Each structure stands twice: as structure tokens, then as C-alpha cells.
Amino acid sequence: MPEPVLLVDGLQVEFRTEDGTVKAVDGVSYALDRGEVLAILGESGSGKTVHARAIMRILDSPPAFITGGTARLGDLELLSIDEADMRVIRGARVAMLFQDPHTALDPVFTVGDQMVELLRARRDLSTREARVEAIDLLERVGIPSARSRMRAYPHQLSGGIAQRVMVAMAVALGPDVLLADEPTSSLDVTVQAQVLELLAALVAETQMAMVLITHNLAVAVGLARRIAVMYAGRIVEIGPARDIYTNPKHPYTAALLRSIPDIEVREERLPAIMGSPPNLLRPPSGCAFHPRCPLADDRCRVEAPTLDEVVPGRASACFHADKVQR
């Protein structure tokens, strides 16, 4: 078995604010293999974005503090190396793709300028070489008329094209791991499909590993081999994507599945998850999901379940995993 390209173990991130300390990420662990797509599924407050930013070391500290855990990339311990070393790693070995392409692109420089600057600085190419490479990258991500697009400013690009440019820049240095944080959530649905297909193709072609952070279960199932479901800073279920979709082993996953509207079916009443996402300043005792869980009993209220294997290849953090119905 080849080594996983990224090994996250017990990652913990705290936010210290005047109102109190928020445990945004509370012991997240997973292994990512080459060429694999792992989807991290979660809603607000799940910690999915914070964990990725922690790995990239781009959290504002203060108020964020990485208080525990490791993230091994090969033989590098990403959470403890120098910022100077991390700067070299960022982009070249681990890259991140953000939700809104327009906030990540500099509005005063053309697309071409930004790509050339990136390539020159990080890959030590001459301007001419960088230009050629940039056009090649834009074509690889499926941007039509790449050459003329180089002269465009970010605001002149549609959301879909801008996101493709971001993808091009993210993979320009050939990273081993791509952390994609809701890459299609702010795009039109007809464009979403295209960008997701692009990402899938890139993964297949380069054997780059991808962590796909999303709130959309259908997207996760369509693209990922495995899904990790996060709630209140923890992974509550992890396993093969299709298995989780057809046979969830955690009440949150099951409830999520039930509450997603399906265009095929018009429900009299959508089965909703009662209650609200947890307030991380005052998290519930025991299992964080218990106030909203139909299976919760006294044990759940006092004791927090650990992520344990329930069937081979599948782990769930629930005392009643066997009773979960889709």
C-alpha cells in the first residue's frame, strides 16, 4: 500500500474571542491517497473550512490557534514547519481553491499578468516561457480563446471562467494536494457541472489528491470516492461515498439526506432537521448532535461518542449507529 499523500491526525483549532473560546475543529483525522477525492461534507459551524485553512496555515492568528494535531505531507509536518518553508509549500505542494474566484483574483491586474507572475516567481521561468505556459494552462482548464483571455481583467470574466482561471493557477505548480473549498457554490448550476467535471479530469490526469469541501451531498457523491461528514468540528461519519449515501450510519447524515429536496419528488412536508446548528461558544454536552437527534438517549447527553469503525471501511461517531435509517 503506497503511503497516503496527506495524513491529518487529531487536528484541533480554537478561536479565542472576547465572548469565549470556540473549538472550531475538534480532533479531525483522515488519510488521503494519491489520486483520491475525499469530500468533506458539512454545514455552517462544522469546521470544514477552518480545518482546510489550518492545513494551509492561512488562519489569522489571533484569533485562531492551532492547538493540536498534525498534518503530514510526505515527510513534512505542515503544522510545525517555519512560515518561510510553508511559503514554499503553498501552491507548489498543497494548493487551495476558494469559493469566490473574484475575491481571490487581484482586480487591477490582467489574468495573464497574474499567471505570469505566479509562474515566474515560483517556477523560475522567463517571461516568455511563463506566457506560453500560462496560455497552455488556460487551455487545459477549458477556457476558450485562451490567448485573448490573458488580457482580460477579472471583473470582465464570468463566474465560471474566473473559477477556471483559479483552478489553472491552483494547479500551475503541480501540487500533490488540492484543497477545494466550496469551489462551485457561488456558480450557476449549469456552470457548476462543468467546473466539477474539470476538477475530476484533472485529478484523474495528474493523480493529484483532492479534498473537496462542500455542503452539497449530490456533488460529493458525484465526485468523491470517500466522504467525511463533519458536525461541530468533528468528523461524525467517514466511508465510501456511495455507501454513505445509500446506507448512512450516523443520524446527522441520515437527517441531512432526508431533508434535501429532490426535484423528482414534491413532498407535502420536507423532513427537516429540527433545531439549529450548534452554538460553538456554548456547545451541547456529550454528543454535539444530541439536541437535534431522534435517537438521542441519556448516554448521548453526557458522553461524546468517538469515531469508531462500524463496518469495515466505515466509521461513525454514534452510539446508535446500527439503528440509523436512511
Next chain:
Amino acid sequence: MSKRPTSYMEGAADLADMVEGQSITLWSDVRRKLKRDRRFWIAAVMIAIFVGMAIVPQLFFTESLDPSNCNLSDSTLTPSSAHWFGTDIQGCDYYTRVVYGTRTSLIVGLVVGGLIVTLALTLGSSSGYYGGKTDMIISRFADIWFSVPTTLGAILVLTLFGGGGPLVVALVLVFFSWPDMTRLVRSTVISGKHRGYVRAAKTMGSPGRTILRRHVLPNGIAPVLVFASYTVGGAVAGEATLTFLGVGLQLPSISWGLQIAIAQTRFTSDPYLLFFPSLFLSLFIGAFVLLGESLRDALDVKLIQDA
């Protein structure tokens, strides 16, 4: 397209930029931050003392230190236990005269500050909220006015008047420096009028001036408060300058500017004459600047609006 919710719980990093980069600072947060800011307390104490000196200067005098305690034969005595700041050319106790000068400065500062804020809020909010012709007229007006340097303009006008009392000087200062804060209010209002809650109020049928009063201005008041603080300090400095140049307050007014003007000719022989009013002037202005700074940090204001 819909953006993923930056709920207040998705990491406290988002607590500070919940609505597209705007931070909300509730008054309770502001009070808390101010209470912990040393600068605020220093400024508050200083201003309190100055206000006391202005309203009830007698509190600061003792028996012997009395403004009418003037004796020509005691002219230009250096500071001593009898006269803490010495005496001036007329032989009057300098300490009491310097303390008295506070009233003038405070009047000028507050009148200028108050008028400019009122003008700015009225004109700036109309201009920013209604746009169109109103905005065009007010903005052009402000632009033209803005290009006239305050001090120079004030000097010209006051020369025509032959100087004036604190109110006249204050009005002249307002006359030439109103555009600045007006523009600030205008840009605050412009950035605030597109907020969701303004739209919601419009759909309820709330009239513009109510929306301004209830939503736009309270949410945009922070930079105005900071700027107002600086303005008070600036006004006092302005009055002192004009008085020093001879076009502001005239004798027998008691003003630090006048005292400094008189003192400069005797700087080598009696430097204390210059020192004390300058000290008070600097401390007065400094107190308001310090207040402004602590307000700015507590309100988390970037004066260059980047909404």
C-alpha cells in the same frame, strides 16, 4: 449567485466580517473597548479638567491667584509660589489668565464641532441618500469650497472684519472647513444606503428621512464621531493660529493665541510667558486627538471608507 452562509458560528474568524467585510461593533463592545483603553481615560480626564476650567474657573483659583489680581509693579515676574505661572506684562497673575483662556478655546471648539457636525449630517445625508441633482449641487459646492484653504480664507475674511470674538472666529472657521466632514458623511451614507435593512425598510414604505435617521446614520456614525473629535482639536488650533496672526481674537479677550502672540516678542527675556499658554494649547488639542484615536480603535473605523 448565492454565497455560502458565513454564519456567526463558522469560526470566529468570521465573527468580525459577517456582512461582506463590514464589522459590526455594538455599543456594548465599544464601551468595553474604551474602558480598557488608557488613552480614552487620559483624554477623558484632561477634557473633564478643561471643561471644569472653562465653566467654573474659580474652582482652580485660590485666594491669591485671582484674575483681577493685577499690579503693574508686579509685571513679568517669573513663576513662584505666589504666582504659579508668574505674571504677565500687566502684572496680572498668569496662571489665572491661562486658565481663563480655556473657556474661549472650548467655546470655539464646541461651536465649530457642533456646527460642522450638524451641517455635515444634514447636507451629507441628503446628498448621499437622494443623489441626483441634490447631490450634484451640494457636491459641487463642497468641492469648490474645499479648494479654498481654510486658514487663508479665514485670514482674508477676518481681516475684513478686523478680528472678532470667539463666536465670529468659530463661524468663520466653520465657513471654510465644512466640506470635509460633509463629504465623509456623504460617502458613509452612500455605502450604507444599499444595505439589506434599508431595502427592507423601503419595501415597508418607510420614507427616506426616517430611514436615514433610524438606519443609515446610526450605522455610519462611527467615522463621524472620530472626525468630530479631531475637528474640535483642529478648530482650537485654528483659532490660536488666527489669533496669533492678529486676525482672530483681539484684546481684551483672553485667549491662548493672544497670550502666545504677545509672548513671542518677549521670548528671550521671559520664556515662561510663551511656555504656559503653549502647554495648555497643546494639551487641549492633544486631549481631543487622543479621544479621537481611542474612539477610532474602539469603533474599528477606517476613515478611508472601504465598504
Next chain:
Amino acid sequence: MSDAEVILRADDVVKHFPIKDKLFGNSGVIHAVDGVSLDLHEGEVVGVVGESGCGKSTLANMLMLLDAPTSGRILFRGKDIATFSDDETRTYRREVQMVFQDTFGSLDPRMPISDALTEPFSVHRDVLPKEHWNDRVRELLALVGLDPDHANRYPHQFSGGQRQRICIARALALGPKVLVCDEPVSALDVSVQAQVVNLLKDLRDEFGLSYVFVAHDLSVVRQIADRVAVMYLGQIVEMGDESDVLLHPSHPYTQALISALPTPDSEGRMVGERIVLTGELPSPSDPPSGCRFRTRCWMAQPRCASEEPALIDRGTGRPVACHFVDPASAAS
């Protein structure tokens, strides 16, 4: 449904925004809405769907009198709202309210939510005397499933879903007949969307409300709308009963829209032929001649460029704006 009274009607509404680009001497207009006609019957939910740039939000703004049409009329109970007197406008504002996408921005962060909920009463002082305000606030909060004791909390102390409930409560304060919902659940977590959709349905049943439900998420629209209008680049391309349009789309754009939804089957395998649209969304300042969708349509013919397809029934029982509609595609 068709015999219920038409409470709100858009009649060939057009909205063009001028482009002022003096630097390059460009002038022109953005064709945000280009000839939209829509009826809302009492007690009905009409879904207006489309992607960015289709004009659905601009249409919603015009229905709310936030913007005036460039041409065309909007009729409330048969009367053109542009001709309303001040009194009639006031009445309109009470009868037609809006629910917005941005739950946080729609509430003044410096005001406790009780103030937000009483604001309608302070604008329309003849509706409820002040002594009853507190009671009404508690009633409204309970109506939307929130704890009345939380009335003096601030918006940031609530979750997104709760804030949307507060906004809905505020919209209901004056007892409107129509709610224009502009992407009311798009910014909410999926698990919470269902709650709010359920709430909107319950309120509609309880109070006999009518909704214009603007959204881009077709699965959500399917749950609440009675009829659906699909918009593209400022025009309606297809309209009809929700099950017809969403399950048996006739217009190629609607078909593409639905096929773009990632659909795992019960086994978790992705199904459905995904129609990949070529090209990009044309600029609304320069829409294509003839059929606006032709630049991305796989069925485009020369006729599509020269002749604009009218929104009429082409044998499928409902209006479709396409020259090549196959009547068999709309099974009923």
C-alpha cells in the same frame, strides 16, 4: 387555480438599465428584463427560476416598487401600480411584502429584533396602536416558531435560519396578501432550508397568501411552487404547472438546467445525461438576435437567429419560447 382572482400581474414588463461609459464612449442598455408577462392568482405560488443575469431579481424589485419598469405595467388587483396615489401606494406596501436572500443584512444589526418587528407598525401607524405592539411581536415570533422571550436579542445572536424566520415574521406583520420571496433559502444551510420552506408552506395555507418565489434551486422550487416560469436573459422561455415544467421540460434551456443537477440514484451512482451547454452567457447589453438562447443551444438553426420565438403554446399545453418544441416531450 385559474378561476381564482389574479391578484398581481406583470404585463409585458421591460427594464433597461442605461450603461454610462463615457471613457470609451460606450452607451447602450442592459436588457435586464425584456417583455415579461406573469400572473399570480390568489393563494398560488409562482416560482420564477433562472440563473444569474436572467432578470428574476430585477423583476422582483419592480413588483416591490423598488424600481420602475421602463415599459409595461404591473397590475395589483387590476390597477397599474405606477398610477397609484400616495394612499394607494401605502396600501400596496402593506399588502405586498418581501423576503430577501441575505438574512443578516436584512436586519439592522444595531436594533434588537423587537424593533425590527415593530418597524412596520411605526411606518404604518394606523394599523396597530402602540400599546399592542409588544403583544404582536410575541405573536409573530411564535407564529414563525421562535421563542417570544428572545424578542430583545440582536440579529447576530440568531442563526441564519432563525434570522430568516424573523424576516418572514416582519413581512407578515402588516397582514399582507402577497409575499415576494427573492431567493429566501439560498443562503441557508441545507438542513435549515427545509424548515423555512415548510414554514412558508404552512403560512401560505393558514393565511391564504400568494407567493412569487424567485430562486435558482429547482429542487426547492419543486417543493413549494404551483406554477413555474423559467427565465433566461431577461425573458421567460417556458412556463406552466410545476410538475410539467420541472419533470417534462420542453425548452432546451430548462432541459439543460435540470440535467445540470447532480443526481445520484438510489445506488449512489450518478445518473442522467448531462447536457453541457457550449459557450457563455451572452452579455445582457448585447443579447443575441432572434432566440437569445441560440448561442448555447444544441438545436440552433438559422431560423433561430432571424426569428424570435414567441412564448406560446406549441402543442404541449403551456407556453414555450422555442421553434422546435416536440409536443411529445411534455407528457402530462
